[in-house]
Amino acid sequence: MHGIKRAHxxxxxxxxxxxxxxxxxxxxxxxxxxVFENKQRELxxxxxxxxxxxxxxxxxxxxxxxxxxxDILVKNKFNGLNEQELHELFQSELRFVQEQLYKYxxxxxxxxxRIWCLNNDRLSDWLFELKLIAxxxxxxxxxxxxxxxxxxxxxxxxxxxxxEKDKAEVDYDEFKFTSNMINxxxxxxSAWHNRSKLIGKLFLQSPEIGVDDNDEYLRIFNNKSKLxxxxxxxxxxxxxxxxxxxxxxxxxxxKWLFGDYFLSEIESSDATSxxxxxxxxxxxxxELELSDEGRDNQCGS
Amino acid sequence: xxxVSEKPKFLAKELHIKYIKSLDxxxxxxxxxxxxxxxxxxxxxxxxxxxxxxxESELDREEVKKFIxxxxxxxxxxxxxxxxxxxxxxxxxxxxxxxxxYDMLDxxxxxxxxxxxxxxxxGLQLPDGSFQGDHFGEVDTRFIYTAIQSLAILEELTEEIxxxxxxxxxxxxxxxxxxxMIPGAESHAAQVFTCLGTLALAGALDKLKDEELLVWWLxxxxxxxxxxxxxxxxxxxxxxxxWVLSCLGILGKLNYINEKKLREFILDxxxxxxxxxxxxxxxxxxxxxxxxGIAGLxxxxxxxxxxxxxxxxxxxxxxxxxxKFPYS
Numbered sequence: 001m002h003g004i005k006r007a008h009x010x011x012x013x014x015x016x017x018x019x020x021x022x023x024x025x026x027x028x029x030x031x032x033x034x035v036f037e038n039k040q041r042e043l044x045x046x047x048x049x050x051x052x053x054x055x056x057x058x059x060x061x062x063x064x065x066x067x068x069x070x071d072i073l074v075k076n077k078f079n080g081l082n083e084q085e086l087h088e089l090f091q092s093e094l095r096f097v098q099e100q101l102y103k104y105x106x107x108x109x110x111x112x113x114r115i116w117c118l119n120n121d122r123l124s125d126w127l128f129e130l131k132l133i134a135x136x137x138x139x140x141x142x143x144x145x146x147x148x149x150x151x152x153x154x155x156x157x158x159x160x161x162x163x164e165k166d167k168a169e170v171d172y173d174e175f176k177f178t179s180n181m182i183n184x185x186x187x188x189x190s191a192w193h194n195r196s197k198l199i200g201k202l203f204l205q206s207p208e209i210g211v212d213d214n215d216e217y218l219r220i221f222n223n224k225s226k227l228x229x230x231x232x233x234x235x236x237x238x239x240x241x242x243x244x245x246x247x248x249x250x251x252x253x254x255k256w257l258f259g260d261y262f263l264s265e266i267e268s269s270d271a272t273s274x275x276x277x278x279x280x281x282x283x284x285x286x287e288l289e290l291s292d293e294g295r296d297n298q299c300g301s
Numbered sequence: 302x303x304x305v306s307e308k309p310k311f312l313a314k315e316l317h318i319k320y321i322k323s324l325d326x327x328x329x330x331x332x333x334x335x336x337x338x339x340x341x342x343x344x345x346x347x348x349x350x351x352x353x354x355x356x357e358s359e360l361d362r363e364e365v366k367k368f369i370x371x372x373x374x375x376x377x378x379x380x381x382x383x384x385x386x387x388x389x390x391x392x393x394x395x396x397x398x399x400x401x402x403y404d405m406l407d408x409x410x411x412x413x414x415x416x417x418x419x420x421x422x423x424g425l426q427l428p429d430g431s432f433q434g435d436h437f438g439e440v441d442t443r444f445i446y447t448a449i450q451s452l453a454i455l456e457e458l459t460e461e462i463x464x465x466x467x468x469x470x471x472x473x474x475x476x477x478x479x480x481x482m483i484p485g486a487e488s489h490a491a492q493v494f495t496c497l498g499t500l501a502l503a504g505a506l507d508k509l510k511d512e513e514l515l516v517w518w519l520x521x522x523x524x525x526x527x528x529x530x531x532x533x534x535x536x537x538x539x540x541x542x543x544w545v546l547s548c549l550g551i552l553g554k555l556n557y558i559n560e561k562k563l564r565e566f567i568l569d570x571x572x573x574x575x576x577x578x579x580x581x582x583x584x585x586x587x588x589x590x591x592x593x594g595i596a597g598l599x600x601x602x603x604x605x606x607x608x609x610x611x612x613x614x615x616x617x618x619x620x621x622x623x624x625k626f627p628y629s
Contacts, residue, residue: 001579001580001584001585001586001587001589001590002538002580002584003536003580003581003584004584004585005583005584005585006572006579006583006584006585006586007585008574008575017330018329018330021329021330021331022329024331025329025331025334028331028334028335029334032334032337036385036386039385040385058335059335059338061335061338061339062337062338062386063338063386063387063389063435064338064381064385064386064387067387067435067437070437108439112437112439115439116437116438142532142534142535144486144487144489144532147486147487148482148483148486148487151485151486187534189487189532189533189534190487190532193475193476193477193487193488194487196475196476197475197476197485247534248521248533248534249533249534252477252518252521252533253476255477255514256476256477259514261476
């Protein structure tokens with residue numbers, strides 16, 4: 001149990017909960033027993049399917065019932081359907097899953113079922129999924145499952161692109177997405193993480209991604225210049241640590257910027273001057289902090 | 302002022318034992334019925350906490366054995382979380398850990414059942430070295446660890462299984478030194494534990510890169526109130542007293558955090574009225590946080606607790622009896 005306030009029931013409170021729960025328990029156990037019995041009897045009909053819906057609505061953590069539901073889909077409901085009809089069936093499954101996810105956005109089994117549906121539907125709509133993800137990020141922009149799901153959807157979207165250039169453009173769009181997320185909230189460490197992954201990919205891409213003279217990052221990735229990248233990126237990092245010096249995300253990210261991945265490809269004189277500039281920025285920040293709040297930022301307090 | 306409640310300084314062992322024993326007598330409450338899918342894990346959490354408090358005789362060993370046997374799935378050879386539920390690698394490891402701790406492994410897992418069980422676990426490995434949790438294909442470094450530990454307890458690890466699992470695990474390391482659930486996923490302390498645990502069980506810790514960076518990231522999980530979080534800029538939570546601390550323990554770097562402050566944070570999460578430990582002070586307790594709080598205290602060397610093995614999350618005296626891979 002995470003984040004639920006401790007409450008000790010009084011004697012009366014306990015009795016009243018027991019009384020209230022009694023009806024719920026009867027209803028839940030009756031349905032639970034029916035569905036597990038259907039499962040044991042290997043029933044794959046529509047009634048059994050609808051009963052899994054009802055039970056999963058009461059308890060989405062029942063992984064065995066998600067398994068059983070998939071068995072019913074494969075062994076019965078898919079039979080005789082053409083691609084379009086299958087797509088419609090998956091659409092209704094996705095709607096059910098979506099409702100569940102709004103209620104339980106951190107339940108592994110529900111995300112797992114959604115991914116299974118999308119993997120099996122040949123007409124999956126990846127752009128719709130990206131829009132859905134945006135909604136989930138509005139509720140919690142650090143949700144571990146949602147970020148993982150986004151990476152999955154992006155990989156699926158890339159598979160629909162025929163040439164390398166188009167695939168690289170998807171990665172670049174994702175890079176821009178991390179910029180947006182960081183600009184909204186510099187302490188979104190999940191976005192900084194994803195950025196580090198995308199940078200690695202974009203420096204490996206061989207084709208030019210597309211030309212837009214106003215887009216400096218795009219030019220830098222096309223030129224494969226790690227020095228230019230560092231210079232540009234340090235502006236973002238500086239803005240971030242000035243916005244909230246106590247936030248750890250940006251400091252961890254900066255440690256990476258000054259690690260082997262970048263510095264091994266940069267002339268040491270360039271590296272030294274970038275490091276010195278950054279140190280003096282940090283000193284300036286510390287002095288500001290000291291005069292504003294009477295403390296500096298060196299001890300992590 | 303007398304109204305300010307004193308922070309607890311001691312582990313309320315008797316209360317926690319009472320709390321764990323009470324968990325199976327909550328049948329009047331709906332929550333009991335809604336948690337069947339976690340019952341085997343819950344049993345492991347409770348029993349391992351009892352072992353760590355040297356109070357394992359408080360539960361009836363034969364009752365435990367009966368339940369585990371009811372969860373055995375004769376069709377595919379794994380253990381489920383509850384009778385009639387599907388077997389899964391997570392519940393299979395919990396069952397094996399319980400059997401190992403109570404010294405019932407050879408009694409329950411033998412002959413044809415043993416062969417089927419080993420086949421079930423090995424059959425979950427995919428060509429890229431990862432493991433799926435069951436045949437529906439969800440992949441996660443949690444499942445690699447649980448599969449590898451299951452085989453370690455059975456002393457059935459082989460080069461063919463271990464080497465690709467290690468290779469896959471190494472792909473999950475990130476720019477910050479931490480590990481995620483699959484390659485590309487954000488570092489998360491619980492996944493760092495499963496990845497380091499896998500490497501340790503495989504005898505492959507020498508393949509770990511950026512150890513210093515990883516240890517730094519782990520030590521940065523400690524927040525001002527002494528508790529540990531699982532990712533940067535998240536709230537502290539008692540379960541990370543295990544996920545983070547066990548990693549530091551595996552790497553021999555327990556002193557990289559402030560041990561005294563963490564100990565105080567864990568003790569502060571105790572429910573001194575009904576027993577049990579919660580994620581944060583004054584929250585609702587559960588078996589999961591009770592184990593990981595107590596296990597964390599054990600790693601911190603708390604008095605009169607059984608020393609716990611950071612690789613297996615079982616008492617050291619139990620894991621000392623497991624043959625270590627590579628087998629000589």
